[in-house]
Amino acid sequence: MLIIGERINTSRKEINEAxxxxxxxxxxxxVRAQVEGGAQIIDINAGxxxxxxxxxxxxxxxVIQEAVTVRLSLDSSxxxxxxxxxxxxxxxxxxxxxxxxxxxxxAMTPVIQKRECEVVALCMDDRGIxxxxxxxxxxxxxxxxxxxxxxxxxxxxxLDPLVQAVSTDSLAGLKAxxxxxxxxxxxxxxxILCGLSNISYALPERRIINxxxxxxxxxxxxxxxxxxxxxxxIMGNLKATEALxxxxxxxxDYIRAFREGRxxx
Amino acid sequence: MLIIGERINTSRKEINEAxxxxxxxxxxxxVRAQVEGGAQIIDINAGxxxxxxxxxxxxxxxVIQEAVTVRLSLDSSxxxxxxxxxxxxxxxxxxxxxxxxxxxxxAMTPVIQKRECEVVALCMDDRGIxxxxxxxxxxxxxxxxxxxxxxxxxxxxxLDPLVQAVSTDSLAGLKAxxxxxxxxxxxxxxxILCGLSNISYALPERRIINxxxxxxxxxxxxxxxxxxxxxxxIMGNLKATEALxxxxxxxxDYIRAFREGRxxx
Numbered sequence: 001m002l003i004i005g006e007r008i009n010t011s012r013k014e015i016n017e018a019x020x021x022x023x024x025x026x027x028x029x030x031v032r033a034q035v036e037g038g039a040q041i042i043d044i045n046a047g048x049x050x051x052x053x054x055x056x057x058x059x060x061x062x063v064i065q066e067a068v069t070v071r072l073s074l075d076s077s078x079x080x081x082x083x084x085x086x087x088x089x090x091x092x093x094x095x096x097x098x099x100x101x102x103x104x105x106x107a108m109t110p111v112i113q114k115r116e117c118e119v120v121a122l123c124m125d126d127r128g129i130x131x132x133x134x135x136x137x138x139x140x141x142x143x144x145x146x147x148x149x150x151x152x153x154x155x156x157x158x159l160d161p162l163v164q165a166v167s168t169d170s171l172a173g174l175k176a177x178x179x180x181x182x183x184x185x186x187x188x189x190x191x192i193l194c195g196l197s198n199i200s201y202a203l204p205e206r207r208i209i210n211x212x213x214x215x216x217x218x219x220x221x222x223x224x225x226x227x228x229x230x231x232x233x234i235m236g237n238l239k240a241t242e243a244l245x246x247x248x249x250x251x252x253d254y255i256r257a258f259r260e261g262r263x264x265x
Numbered sequence: 266m267l268i269i270g271e272r273i274n275t276s277r278k279e280i281n282e283a284x285x286x287x288x289x290x291x292x293x294x295x296v297r298a299q300v301e302g303g304a305q306i307i308d309i310n311a312g313x314x315x316x317x318x319x320x321x322x323x324x325x326x327x328v329i330q331e332a333v334t335v336r337l338s339l340d341s342s343x344x345x346x347x348x349x350x351x352x353x354x355x356x357x358x359x360x361x362x363x364x365x366x367x368x369x370x371x372a373m374t375p376v377i378q379k380r381e382c383e384v385v386a387l388c389m390d391d392r393g394i395x396x397x398x399x400x401x402x403x404x405x406x407x408x409x410x411x412x413x414x415x416x417x418x419x420x421x422x423x424l425d426p427l428v429q430a431v432s433t434d435s436l437a438g439l440k441a442x443x444x445x446x447x448x449x450x451x452x453x454x455x456x457i458l459c460g461l462s463n464i465s466y467a468l469p470e471r472r473i474i475n476x477x478x479x480x481x482x483x484x485x486x487x488x489x490x491x492x493x494x495x496x497x498x499i500m501g502n503l504k505a506t507e508a509l510x511x512x513x514x515x516x517x518d519y520i521r522a523f524r525e526g527r528x529x530x
Contacts, residue, residue: 166508167516173509199509203516204523205501212505215480236470240477243431244438244464251432251468258469 001238002224004073004094004193005031005039008060010048019046019056027060028067035068037229037262041094042068045075054081061088073120079107086114094118097160100125100139100146109150118156119147120193123179129162136161136179137186144187154189158224163194165201166209172199173213177220184221191223196234211237219245232264239263266503267489269338269359269458270296270304273325275313284311284321292325293332300333302494302527306359307333310340319346326353338385344372351379359383362425365390365404365411374415383421384412385458388444394427401426401444402451409452419454423489428459430466431474437464438478442485449486456488461499476502484510497529504528 007030010016018026031042042064046056053076061072065088073094076082086093097120098108112119123130123139130136140159147157161179164172176199180192194217200209211234214225218241227234239254248254257263272295275281283291296307307329311321318341326337330353338359341347351358362385363373377384388395388404395401405424412422426444429437441464445457459482465474476499479490483506492499504519513519522528 170508170514170516171511174511204520205528208501208528209505209508209519211476212480212502212509215477216484216506216509219481219484236473237477240474241481243435243468243474244477244481246436246439249435251435254474255469263470263473 001218001222001242002040002191003038003229003238004041004043004224004226005034005037005229006043006226007031007034007228007230008042008064009045009075010056011045016048019049019060022059024063024066027063031064031068031070034229035070038235038257039070039229041071041073043073043075043094043096043226047076047078053078054084057081057085058088061085065090073118079104079111082108082111083114086111086117092116092118094120094158096120097122098143098147099123100143102126105146112147112150112152116156117152118158119152120158120160121147122160123162129164133175133178133182136175137182140179140183140187140190144190154187155191158191158193159183159187160193160195163198163213165203166199167202173216176213177216180217180220180222192221193224193226194222195226207231207233210234214238215241218242232262236263266483266487266507267305267456267458268303268494268503269306269308269489269491270299270302270494271308271491272296272299272493272495273307273329274310274340275321276310281313284314284325287324289328289331292328296329296333296335299494300335303500303522304335304494306336306338308338308340308359308361308491312341312343318343319349322346322350323353326350330355338383344369344376347373347376348379351376351382357381357383359385359423361385362387363408363412364388365408367391370411377412377415377417381421382417383423384417385423385425386412387425388427394429398440398443398447401440402447405444405448405452405455409455419452420456423456423458424448424452425458425460428463428478430468431464432467438481441478442481445482445485445487457486458489458491459487460491472496472498475499479503480506483507497527501528 044060046053049056071091075096099122121143123136163176166172196210199213200206242248243251243254309325311318336356340361364387386408388401428441431437461475464478465471507513508516508519
């Protein structure tokens with residue numbers, strides 16, 4: 001499982017304050033902790049800062065690259081912002097995200113062609129967020145074809161099935177797991193990423209749902225997750241799941257995470 | 266998921282003391298709490314009390330039946346003890362357990378024939394605990410045939426795949442899930458039960474492993490689990506998993522458990 005650290009998001013109060021005050025040390029300490037906690041990619045999202053998103057994203061990229069050598073994911077719904085920021089990234093950037101919506105995909109095309117990159121592609125199109133597994137699969141197929149035609153290699157595409165809330169659709173979990181299973185069988189080579197918190201929207205004790213969801217999504221074939229690597233509960237659950245699925249010989253990784261104080265729950 | 270409450274086990278210090286002192290009120294309070302917590306069957310195990318196991322088991326049965334109307338599972342490796350105790354049980358008893366070992370099965374035969382009952386059958390034979398999925402499946406098939414020939418209906422048989430520790434066999438989790446999946450496909454109608462704690466033997470923070478194991482085992486087709494219904498962590502995880510697998514319309518059961526203070530994690 002590829003772990004993408006989600007903490008550098010200006011919708012989080014302390015991150016927004018650090019960006020506001022240009023407190024580079026706060027940001028550096030946070031990303032160092034994320035990397036120590038197991039993040040292999042740091043996601044950066046300044047989308048809440050209307051008016052200064054591009055400038056703030058670039059500042060964050062520069063600050064983070066001074067602190068750690070980890071890869072970066074630029075997380076924005078504004079292709080113009082990604083266009084300006086992508087060249088500041090030292091290593092292979094991840095672009096989060098495009099969709100199969102006609103306008104969005106067209107606007108993302110020059111960014112994707114600007115340099116080699118990994119691309120997160122949300123399985124939605126102009127009809128909206130898919131309500132059925134078939135619709136999600138159809139969007140997945142179209143996104144792969146269109147991204148490959150832009151020169152993006154299959155293994156650099158991360159499809160996001162766009163999980164819905166189980167509180168409003170009791171089949172939302174089953175649909176998500178089936179979508180993940182079928183993408184991994186029908187489109188071999190592509191990767192699958194999803195967020196963990198949509199599923200538990202409007203429910204109490206959301207972390208309990210999020211954790212069980214992560215376990216079942218990994219079983220279904222998830223390749224990467226956007227999460228908080230300092231959350232000992234979710235990380236413990238992730239390491240336990242990997243051990244149970246035969247991905248951790250003699251549970252060495254689980255035991256190491258325990259010894260380093262990174263597991264809880 | 267059928268929840269079998271595991272707390273009335275004399276290997277637990279406080280239960281042993283209550284049995285020692287014939288403290289009926291302590292036992293009654295415990296089983297009432299288990300039933301309020303969601304237990305549909307109460308497991309009773311006095312196996313640690315060599316010399317007085319039968320007498321203690323019968324005392325526990327009588328005390329528990331005064332307190333609650335829930336079904337009972339008599340948990341003993343001694344067929345003689347089960348033979349004496351089974352007739353005290355008011356409702357359909359569960360007998361835990363037989364195996365496919367020749368002597369054990371023969372010794373259990375008269376108990377099973379004494380009255381209608383549900384039977385827990387461990388998938389082991391005279392070659393020992395199965396190391397492979399095939400061996401477990403072979404034992405499962407034999408146990409079903411032999412139990413049916415004694416008149417036990419398929420839906421009253423609970424096969425236990427005998428989960429091994431993932432710390433010593435990195436494939437133990439995958440083997441358990443495959444065994445559960447194949448039993449539910451190849452022997453339709455029988456039920457599958459397992460304990461949750463063998464999998465985490467010798468690992469730190471065992472409850473993290475146990476919880477993720479329960480989630481994955483339910484996904485594979487588990488019908489029943491022996492657990493502590495007062496453990497809010499495991500119960501939260503169970504309710505979350507049921508919601509994610511489409512078994513809880515609008516998460517009503519999950520939300521009710523939360524409101525009643527039965528979820529944690």
